[in-house]
Amino acid sequence: MYYFDAILMDIMMPVMDGYEATHEIRNSEKEDAKSIPIIAMTANAFDDDMKKSKTAGMGAHLSKPLAIYHASIVIQNSIPAILDKCKS
Template sequence: MADENEFEGASPQIAARLASLAGKRGLLVEDHPLNTEIARKLLEREKMLVEDTANGKEAVERFEASETGYYDAILMDIRMPVMNGLDAAKAIRALPRPDAATVPIIAMTANAFDEDVKTTLESGMNAHLSKPIEPNVMYDTLSRFIK
């Protein structure tokens, strides 16, 4: 858990955001190494604990093998080899465990048209972030969904 003193001097809004993400576990699903590195650094800057996988199949397997409630959020690319993010989100939502229906799944994609956003939400994802990722938009989105 985050130490309240480390938020001293920060605005109440930023301090609340930092506190809400610190110590939370995220599963980062991204096939491009540079995008993985950038997203990981952004998440770790907010003191999140990050694990990553390179495709949707690995993400489903990792989630399925984890303890219930282990991941606080999943950030998932859409276009990946082996299994894309849309199919992975559907597969996670279909798993017979309580957190499969509730874990926040957030799309990270260059596809930003209204139809793309609609498709991600229909797949069971909770939100849609457009690449390149805006750090504050990502943090605010995570803060909205992580409890």
């Protein structure tokens, strides 16, 4: 069994987009389905796109191209357990 700290979800994917994939994850029977951080990754940076990501169940939104410093802050803020591990 695999465990992950977060999911970086591309919005524009073939077959199933990131919104639908997030919906499927959030509604699955997996133990961490409701709590795992899902971070949108997309070229769309408008407020409506960010709201759509939140509505779909994503906790954060990163626009491409990524600014690495900003992306690292968003990821760290999305994963409090990692910060707790680093402090101990």
